[in-house]
Amino acid sequence: MKITYSFLTAITLTICIAPLLSSCSWFHKKTIEELYSEQKSGVVLIYNKYYYSARVNDIEVYFTGIENNNFTNLSADEADAKANAQVLNGTGFFIDENGTILTNRHVAYPALDEREIAETYKKLINSLRILYEFSMDQLSDQFDSLNEEKSTYYDYDQFGFEYCTNETRVQEIENEKDQLRSNYQDLKEKIEKLFKFN
Template structure:
């Protein structure tokens, strides 16, 4: 009994002096956090079977870079960056859904398309009317092909008449083409009739590596999207390295809310009153991510991940965790950990016009998302 008490006393003594510093946490976790690059465009399959390509919707509500040419849209893809972190040894990376598979407002696309169709039909109608006017003008010119001599005999200029007839044939062909295209356009396409999808090319880069172009991510470390949350309030997704192998030495985050950091930390968990699923107001939290993407990450020593810190400002309600960790574009998908290194949330949004109130997806939703 005395030996058991002595052992417990010794372990408790070790626990009391085992507080991990932010530097300790950063040094351990940084190798498991990756920069994500996504180059993407959208496809829209029309009711007539044709496919249009575009990259988004501009401020005026118009479809950006609208094209019927696949090769054309490949050179105009949108680009976004975010953060992700390894959760297993098979190259699986957790991030936000809006990083891995950018959504678009399908209703806005439908309205933009219908507006475009109406504009095109009006344009084609005006073009057809102009062609008809040219045809009628040529028809009137045919009378000029006939002349009369002194005795009233009629002579027809066959060469001039043939030129007019040829021009009329060309105008008629253009008219018919515009008419056919115009008639093939539905006056109003419903949302159900439009099949809209996003096409993504995703890649990653590691801390302390050099990134000079998108190929350093997309070609060297290509990924595929393997799972996307179907719940609107769960902005989570998984991507996976195509080689399905997490690099040797890369830190793997534990998604069960425990820190895999050795005996002392495990003993501390045993004797702590802290519940892995319960956070406290003003509790210290840390986020490791690529704020502002490559812009801020690029240094003379290669890309460098950043650690930022803050406090719990509102207890999680099951859907979100509010904290004062500053974030910017590129922080999406970053792991949020506590002072023991335990994953407590995945960063996903900030309160508009504020750097001091930001949101994370709490651990309970992460666990639910990862269930088969």
């Protein structure tokens, strides 16, 4: 009789507990459609427009990505970067009543490969160095042209003494040469700073 009682107790418990256990979600694997149906009110589509910026010396440049170790859509004008911004779509979920959205990091903050950034950045610095050196050459040419022009305003009198035929223009030339010297020195300092980045 005792054996029968234990057996009946086990059957009774099984009959009572089985419906409870079968209603638990871990016994029923939900389909994608069921999950979507339950959660669709909290799922949002994220439309992310983005671009990157980098600073070299006092120059800020903007770009939308890197391809073949070159910055894409490289510009010194942020408006250009905004006009050419990359677009990334993804999904997220509302996680509270304040409208906070949880999404994947790559959707919110598209990352670049650090090694590729370093190589491309070196190329950018080298390009800037070439640009600065070219600008310095142009300044030198302008300086030489001003010296040539200045020499045309000097002549010699009958006793062999040099005199100036247009002192106003000669003073203007000296002022322009001072400005060229200053610009040349600025570029030289920028080149020296570039070498600190390499």
